[in-house]
Amino acid sequence: MCQSTWHDFLRGLPKCEHHVHLEGCLTPDLIFHLASKNSVQLPPTPEYTSIETLTHRYGHFTSLDDFLHFYFIGMSVLQHESDFADLAWAYFQKAHADGVHHAEVFFDPQVHQDRGIAYETIIAGFVAGCQRAEAELGLSTRLILCFVRHLSVESAERTYAKILENGHFESDTVHGLGWSSSEVGPPKDMFREIYASARERGVRLTAHAGEEGDPTYISTALELGARRIDHGIRLVEDEGLMERVVREGILLTVCPLSNVQLKCVKEVKEVPIRKFLDAGVKFSINSDDPAYFGGYILDNYCAVQEAFGLSVAEWRVIAVNSVSESWIEEERKLELLERIEEHVCGFAELV
Numbered sequence: 001m002c003q004s005t006w007h008d009f010l011r012g013l014p015k016c017e018h019h020v021h022l023e024g025c026l027t028p029d030l031i032f033h034l035a036s037k038n039s040v041q042l043p044p045t046p047e048y049t050s051i052e053t054l055t056h057r058y059g060h061f062t063s064l065d066d067f068l069h070f071y072f073i074g075m076s077v078l079q080h081e082s083d084f085a086d087l088a089w090a091y092f093q094k095a096h097a098d099g100v101h102h103a104e105v106f107f108d109p110q111v112h113q114d115r116g117i118a119y120e121t122i123i124a125g126f127v128a129g130c131q132r133a134e135a136e137l138g139l140s141t142r143l144i145l146c147f148v149r150h151l152s153v154e155s156a157e158r159t160y161a162k163i164l165e166n167g168h169f170e171s172d173t174v175h176g177l178g179w180s181s182s183e184v185g186p187p188k189d190m191f192r193e194i195y196a197s198a199r200e201r202g203v204r205l206t207a208h209a210g211e212e213g214d215p216t217y218i219s220t221a222l223e224l225g226a227r228r229i230d231h232g233i234r235l236v237e238d239e240g241l242m243e244r245v246v247r248e249g250i251l252l253t254v255c256p257l258s259n260v261q262l263k264c265v266k267e268v269k270e271v272p273i274r275k276f277l278d279a280g281v282k283f284s285i286n287s288d289d290p291a292y293f294g295g296y297i298l299d300n301y302c303a304v305q306e307a308f309g310l311s312v313a314e315w316r317v318i319a320v321n322s323v324s325e326s327w328i329e330e331e332r333k334l335e336l337l338e339r340i341e342e343h344v345c346g347f348a349e350l351v
Ligand code: HPA
Pocket: 021, 024, 064, 071, 180, 181, 182, 208, 211, 258, 288, 289
């Protein structure tokens, strides 16, 4: 826990979250509850004996793929529109309590469709959760649909066809596209055609890259049209690419506690926060899969403060970049930037 005045400063600092998977907000508690309600059989393995055994296992992930195994089992308990809506609502309430004003959230429809859940059911549930957060909490929200790298390109194409069929780009129901899941292994550019098509339509594009994979995963994502990189911590291994990222104003959505839990780094101190600040790389700080990694966004902010002892001025830069690189209208940006200035002024004496 960071020191109390800093904790107050960080809690009240207006935040934007750009990297959180709604399915990564399924707590063990909710998994067992929904499995029972929906008569979903969880695996007969020791981890799934109880909430406690599952929580314990979550503390011992060995890699991204080891985590993904549990993440995909977890999401199998989501069956009905209301399950998706309740999950999103649970996340937005937590985010609001942590000082989030704007949230851009990922979801993985392919994985649900693969087990027989209709695309329309998933969307209707998540949209309902977003609308409730906007109406009751004053949050602005955006849904970013993620393609997954462990399933086939044909599966991604079927999901892409569903977006087009439903007019979900035009209606802004799906605001942007991303990709996630296993990084090293599948072809780096497997979504080349889909991204080219989406780009032509003017759709916003992001991609998970440089989490476990080397910087060429980042350069491939940029080549395919991504204008934001999720994680991207291995960018520091390629100075030329880092200069390009700065020049082009690409935002990295960094997730420090996730990186520690998935053994990408040994401790938060190894996440290149200081290097990114010094080089002028824009980044936001995010929770990724908070129910699996033991921390929501504020826990990530506090962990960064404990590891790096940043100044108020440095936090202001992080908060301002998070707003200016959000996928929202100018008017909303100005509103959030004003709130940041007000908050920072109130803590001017903090050193
Ligand atoms: N990386 C890749 N895929 C994911 C992640 C992640 O951190 N979280 C959920 N799916």
